[in-house]
Amino acid sequence: MAMRSSRGCQERSMWRLGSIAGLVFCISCGGGSGSPASPALPSSPDAISSDSAFFSFVTQTEPFTSYTPFPNLSGNTTDILSGSSAHVPRIRVSMNAKAFGALQNGRIPSGATFPDGSIVFKEVLGNSGAPSVYAVMYKDRGNSLEGNGWLWAEYRTDGGAEYAVTNRGGACTSCHSLGQGPRNDFVRSFERQQ
Numbered sequence: 793m794a795m796r797s798s799r800g801c802q803e804r805s806m807w808r809l810g811s812i813a814g815l816v817f818c819i820s821c822g823g824g825s826g827s828p829a830s831p832a833l834p835s836s837p838d839a840i841s842s843d844s845a846f847f848s849f850v851t852q853t854e855p856f857t858s859y860t861p862f863p864n865l866s867g868n869t870t871d872i873l874s875g876s877s878a879h880v881p882r883i884r885v886s887m888n889a890k891a892f893g894a895l896q897n898g899r900i901p902s903g904a905t906f907p908d909g910s911i912v913f914k915e916v917l918g919n920s921g922a923p924s925v926y927a928v929m930y931k932d933r934g935n936s937l938e939g940n941g942w943l944w945a946e947y948r949t950d951g952g953a954e955y956a957v958t959n960r961g962g963a964c965t966s967c968h969s970l971g972q973g974p975r976n977d978f979v980r981s982f983e984r985q986q
């Protein structure tokens with residue numbers, strides 16, 4: 793970035809050869825990031841932009857197997873619930889450390905939002921108890937694929953997309969806005985806490 797600016801700067805100053813104004817321009821240009829001549833930096837250069845990137849993020853970079861169970865969802869030891877109409881028959885919900893850190897006494901304070909980088913992960917379990925689908929919400933307000941501030945997707949366990957992140961949560965956000973969704977940053981498992 794800095795190199796590109798200063799190269800542009802040299803060209804401009806050569807064009808203004810011998811001109812004091814050109815020299816002054818060049819110094820301010822080389823001065824760096826605050827200059828209006830510098831192109832804006834993308835807010836998040838490594839932003840997730842595809843299903844393969846999203847799936848590998850939640851299975852390898854920050855694997856869901858390391859997440860914390862969503863607090864107080866169920867009294868049983870395996871933390872499995874009957875799924876809502878969207879995901880039957882049974883589910884297990886967990887969250888990464890970033891999301892968990894936003895909770896106070898197991899709740900998101902009313903009206904607060906999860907920080908960018910938060911992940912809430914739902915395994916949809918078949919009758920055998922084995923996961924068949926993963927539903928994922930990843931907080932990234934600056935991502936062009938966000939819907940209500942989250943990335944939304946569903947994956948089969950082999951990584952194939954059931955619901956692509958590029959849909960921007962179009963099939964997800966309206967239901968996640970029902971009930972207590974809006975005051976819980978669209979995370980609906982809070983309504984199922986005991």
Ligand code: HEC
Binds near residue numbers: 874928
């Ligand atoms: C018909 C309503 C409905 C639709 C549509 C829906 N969800 Fe959900 N979702 C819920 C409810 C209710 C919960 C709370 C846990 C449960 O009952 O399954 C939930 C839970 C989740 C969770 C765990 C975090 C949380 O909010 O509690 C994720 C992740 C999730 N859904 C992702 C999705 C994605 C991705 C889509 C779209 C492809 C989607 N959901 C569509 C109702 C819905």
